[in-house]
Amino acid sequence: MQYAISILLSGISLGGQYALIAIGYTLVYGILRLINFAHGDVFMVAGLLMVYLTSFLGGILPPAAVIPAGLLLAVVLTVVLGFVIERAAYKPLREAPRMSVMISAIGVSYLLQNLATYITGGLPQMYPEIPGISKTITIAGVPTKVVTVVTPVLVLVLVVALTQLINHTKIGMAMRAAAKDFETAQLMGIRINAVISVTFVIGSFLAAVGSVLYFTNYPSIVPLSGALPGLRAFVAAVFGGIGSIPGAVVGAFIIGISESVIKGSSWSIFSDAFTFALLIVILVAKPTGLFGEKVTDKV
Numbered sequence: 001m002q003y004a005i006s007i008l009l010s011g012i013s014l015g016g017q018y019a020l021i022a023i024g025y026t027l028v029y030g031i032l033r034l035i036n037f038a039h040g041d042v043f044m045v046a047g048l049l050m051v052y053l054t055s056f057l058g059g060i061l062p063p064a065a066v067i068p069a070g071l072l073l074a075v076v077l078t079v080v081l082g083f084v085i086e087r088a089a090y091k092p093l094r095e096a097p098r099m100s101v102m103i104s105a106i107g108v109s110y111l112l113q114n115l116a117t118y119i120t121g122g123l124p125q126m127y128p129e130i131p132g133i134s135k136t137i138t139i140a141g142v143p144t145k146v147v148t149v150v151t152p153v154l155v156l157v158l159v160v161a162l163t164q165l166i167n168h169t170k171i172g173m174a175m176r177a178a179a180k181d182f183e184t185a186q187l188m189g190i191r192i193n194a195v196i197s198v199t200f201v202i203g204s205f206l207a208a209v210g211s212v213l214y215f216t217n218y219p220s221i222v223p224l225s226g227a228l229p230g231l232r233a234f235v236a237a238v239f240g241g242i243g244s245i246p247g248a249v250v251g252a253f254i255i256g257i258s259e260s261v262i263k264g265s266s267w268s269i270f271s272d273a274f275t276f277a278l279l280i281v282i283l284v285a286k287p288t289g290l291f292g293e294k295v296t297d298k299v
Helices: 002-032 039-057 063-093 098-120 146-168 170-180 182-187 192-217 227-240 245-263 268-285
Strands: 136-139 142-145
Touching: 002 039, 002 142, 002 146, 002 170, 002 192, 002 227, 002 245, 039 063, 039 098, 039 192, 039 227, 063 098, 063 192, 136 146, 142 146, 146 170, 146 192, 146 245, 170 182, 170 192, 182 192, 227 245, 227 268, 245 268
Parallel strands: none
Antiparallel strands: 136 142
16 A cells, blocks of 8 residues: 555656646647757756756855755746747747758757756766755655655646636737737737747746756756656647647646556556557547647648
């Protein structure tokens, strides 16, 4: 029983972390119909920023202020990175064929990975302990970190806040209009470039928060640390119906729990294969994903 609880807690925590990354994929796709392949690497950079910022601030600030200041700066710089990526790599290609934008996204991904390799020398970097969420607690006789409990609660709060933003604010209305019909939204006077930038900012912010939760559990960071979580989050977004925020969240929790169950069994080597096999089964049965809507392309 304790083993089952341990697997469930691990899966829920992992699913919540994937959900924060997956929302970034689904927001960008909803408006631009673009898979931002660099999103997982933005997540990785957020982790490295925290490592280097806390090291730098340790010689300047009192010990109690280092982690809070590092967290704040890491989130802000990650948001700035997402904004710069959109303006430098995607905005100039707004009228280009979709394949060109996709290639640009892949190029940004490799650029971030290579820069991280150059800066770190390819050596693993240890993520600092975050006071409070790094502590170990016991739930139903199972020892686990506080971050395991915090993750689903924080994901729920952030998803509710994002839903309120999209449904009840002017920028949210503009995002929904652009997602519904990009060209018509432009003709109606909506500042599309601003809407897209805000979308990337939100996605980068959620990736930064997700990195704090993820690397608290898996503290070793290498330049490829964002590749697999990013890919799994993308699978979760497609699984739930890419373009749907609830779908991305539900898909992420299903992927996270499934991964934990498989890794806790004798078939752990097939955990990634199972994830993609599950995706194939869902897409064969329902090509738009669990919550996706069928879209008819205009001729």
